[in-house]
Amino acid sequence: MTLPSTDTVVTYPDGDLASSGTVVHLQPLPDGRTAVVLDRTAFHPVDPVWPDQPADAGELRTAEATYPIVDAVVGATDGETLHVGDAPVRTGTEGWAFVVCHLVDDATGLREGAAVDVSVDPERRRALSAGHTACHLASLALNDALAPLWTKEAPADGRGRPNFDQLAITTSRILPDGSLDEYRIGKSLRKKGFAAAELASRLDEVSALADEVLAGWVATGAPVGIVRDPDGDTDGMRLGDRRRWRAELPEGVVEIPCGGTHLHSLAELSAVTIALELTEAEGALALGMRTTALPA
Ligand SMILES: [Zn+2]
Structure with a gap:
C-alpha cells in the first residue's frame, strides 16, 4: 500500500x-x-x-x-x-x-x-456557495459601513476601507444561504482607532448602510469565483494551492484569500442582507453578523 x-x-x-x-x-x-x-x-x-x-x-x-x-x-x-x-x-x-x-x-x-x-448534492452545494459568496460581500459591506468609526488609519481591505472584518473576526461559519460571523472589539482594536463606544448607538445606521451597499452590488450581477495564485502549476488546481475569491464589482476587482466554493455571478442572488447584534463580553464587545442570501 x-x-x-x-x-x-x-x-x-x-x-x-x-x-x-x-x-x-x-x-x-x-x-x-x-x-x-x-x-x-x-x-x-x-x-x-x-x-x-x-x-x-x-x-x-x-x-x-x-x-x-x-x-x-x-x-x-x-x-x-x-x-x-x-x-x-x-x-x-x-x-x-x-x-x-x-x-x-x-x-x-x-x-x-x-x-x-x-x-x-447540487442543492446543498448551491446553498453553501451562495452563503459563502454572501459572507465575503457582507464583510466588505460591513467594513464600508464602519469606516466612519475609525479615528486613525487602519490596515485596508481590497476596496481601501479600514479592514474591521480582518482585525476583529473571531469565527466565521458558512451556512446554507447565509453565514454567521463573530467579532471581538477589545482594547487593542480601540487602541488602533476604532470608536467602539459609538457603535451601540449607531448599530441600526451601520446595518442599514451595509444593506444598501449589498443591494447595489447584487443589482450589478457581477461575476464572482475562485482564482488560483499565479505561481501554481498548470495541470489543474491542487488542494495545496493558494486560492482567492474574486468579485469583479463595477467599482473595481476585489480579492480575498479563500478555500471554499462560490457562485459564478451575483445574478444568482436576489438579495443579501445582514443583521447585527452587539453584546458585552468581559472587557470587550462582541458583534455578531448574520448574513442572509436570497436566491434569484
Ligand atoms: Zn472564503
Missing part, C-alpha cells in the same frame, strides 16, 4: 459537481470508517486552514456499487503516515502531499486503482 505523493487535483473551486478519478489510497480509520483518496475530486472537504465551509454531501460510484460520503476532510502525508483530518502542518507546506479524504462507512469492494465517479 503506497501513500499519495502529490496533492489531490480539486475541481470544486471552479464549481464542478461531478468528477471521475482513480482510487490512489484507502485507509481504514479507528472508528470503522474508511478514508478514500482519489487523484482528483469535485468534492469540497473541510479544510483546517479555512474551516468556515462545511463539507459537501454526495457519493462515490464504481461500476459495481455506490458509496455514500459521510464526511470529507483534508489529509496530509509526508510519505510515512497519512494524517486524516489532523494534519500536523498547514495545507500547502513544502514536502507534504495534501489530499481530500472522502469518508465512507463501508468500503467493501473498493480497491486502489479502481475508477470512481464522484457526485455532489
Whole structure:
C-alpha cells in the first residue's frame, strides 16, 4: 500500500459537481470508517486552514456499487503516515502531499486503482456557495459601513476601507444561504482607532448602510469565483494551492484569500442582507453578523 505523493487535483473551486478519478489510497480509520483518496475530486472537504465551509454531501460510484460520503476532510502525508483530518502542518507546506479524504462507512469492494465517479448534492452545494459568496460581500459591506468609526488609519481591505472584518473576526461559519460571523472589539482594536463606544448607538445606521451597499452590488450581477495564485502549476488546481475569491464589482476587482466554493455571478442572488447584534463580553464587545442570501 503506497501513500499519495502529490496533492489531490480539486475541481470544486471552479464549481464542478461531478468528477471521475482513480482510487490512489484507502485507509481504514479507528472508528470503522474508511478514508478514500482519489487523484482528483469535485468534492469540497473541510479544510483546517479555512474551516468556515462545511463539507459537501454526495457519493462515490464504481461500476459495481455506490458509496455514500459521510464526511470529507483534508489529509496530509509526508510519505510515512497519512494524517486524516489532523494534519500536523498547514495545507500547502513544502514536502507534504495534501489530499481530500472522502469518508465512507463501508468500503467493501473498493480497491486502489479502481475508477470512481464522484457526485455532489447540487442543492446543498448551491446553498453553501451562495452563503459563502454572501459572507465575503457582507464583510466588505460591513467594513464600508464602519469606516466612519475609525479615528486613525487602519490596515485596508481590497476596496481601501479600514479592514474591521480582518482585525476583529473571531469565527466565521458558512451556512446554507447565509453565514454567521463573530467579532471581538477589545482594547487593542480601540487602541488602533476604532470608536467602539459609538457603535451601540449607531448599530441600526451601520446595518442599514451595509444593506444598501449589498443591494447595489447584487443589482450589478457581477461575476464572482475562485482564482488560483499565479505561481501554481498548470495541470489543474491542487488542494495545496493558494486560492482567492474574486468579485469583479463595477467599482473595481476585489480579492480575498479563500478555500471554499462560490457562485459564478451575483445574478444568482436576489438579495443579501445582514443583521447585527452587539453584546458585552468581559472587557470587550462582541458583534455578531448574520448574513442572509436570497436566491434569484
Ligand atoms: Zn472564503
